[in-house]
Amino acid sequence: MLAPASLAAAAAGLLFLGAVLGWMLRSRDLSRRVPANAWPREGASLSATREVRIIQFVLAAPAAGRVSVAGDFNDWSPVATPLHRATGGVWVAAIPLAPGRHVYAFIVDGASWVPDPAAPLAPEDGFGSRNSVIVVGDPEPA
Amino acid sequence: MSRFAAIAGGVLLLALAGPGRVAGEPIDRRLAQRLDAPAAAAVWQVVESARAGGIPTDPLIATALEGATKRAPAEAIVLAVRQHAAALTASREALGEQSSPTEIEAGAGVLLSGVLADSLVRLRAMRPHGSLVIPLVVLADLVTRQVPVNTAAGALVWASGSGARDADLLRLRSRVEADIRHGVSPNAATLARARGLESNGPARAQQPALPRESAVRRRTTP
Helix, strand or coil, X not given: CCCHHHHHHHHHHHHHHHHHHHXXXXXXXXXXXXXXXXXXXCCHHHHHHHCCEEEEEEEECCCCCXXXXXXXXXXXXXCCCECEECHHHEEEEXXXXXXXXXXXXXXXXXXXXXXXXXXXECCCCCCCCCCEEEEXXXXXCC | XXXXXXXXXXXXXXXXXXXXXXXXXXXXXXXXXXCCXXXXXXXXXXXXXXXXXXXXXXXXXXXXXXHHHCCCCHXXXXXXXXXHHHHHHHHHHHHCCCCCHHHHHHHHHHHHCCCCHHHHHHHHHHCCCCCCHHHXXXXXXXXXXXXXXXXXXXXXXXXXXXXXXXXXXXXXXXXXXXXXXXXXXXXXXXXXXXXXXXXXXXXXXXXXCCCCCXXXXXXXXX
């Protein structure tokens, strides 16, 4: 039989190790959920600390039925960031982006990848389509 | 401490150091969700190696996710990630250890477009303390638009050496793009528009020469 003092010591040890384990897992999950240039799902707090700026994406595509933008800022999701039809066949979306260099492309009708006609081109992506580049803010002022 | 407590603590410690953690960080959740297991593991190996070498890893994960979204074959995704990692490494070597992650990323884009690392070294020499992000983005854009590598790199090095600001370089890019759209050869458009920057700043003694061209077929006005 174990003495009550031994049992108490074992329980305290287990509680301590459990707390350490819980803290480690929680920290890792949080860091993965909010990478440096990810879509700012957590809103105001991220905006306050990362100086996120609102960038307007515009594409003229009068014949399109739907347009979205995919890039490193939304993990290249084809559906996360739809553009909304404005007047004159122009599609628009305002997206908060962290300062830095971002690569993206428009997706027209869920199938055609289209680079931004108004932005610099990125090199061939290795996947058979062209992307565009936007530099947000002045990450390293001269 | 009793034997029971020691065993319980040992079991918990083994759980902490489980098989998923022995080799390093667990695979990024996004990679695991959107790539098949062998491809995710291969990409993650590149990411871990890059992290150990001090190379930015976000661009590598983004490349893999882009490939997954575009339904590229797993082999093409892994190859693209490896090439990107090699370009990031070469970019950091050329631009210097003190370069920012954004500069390294932009420099990798330049190298992937076919420009030699020597041009990055020359650009850094022209702007030893200022940001090279915009010059690098403009250089990659010009080469992607079929401007000959030597012309594009020479124009950007020359412009940076002449004191051109980022806004000037972005204007140069958009004018070259418009000229090309209107039928001017990419080479001629770049040379003509770069010469248009001459009045923007005082020439420096160490300023390199603007590349020459034998025949400018057409020149447009701003």
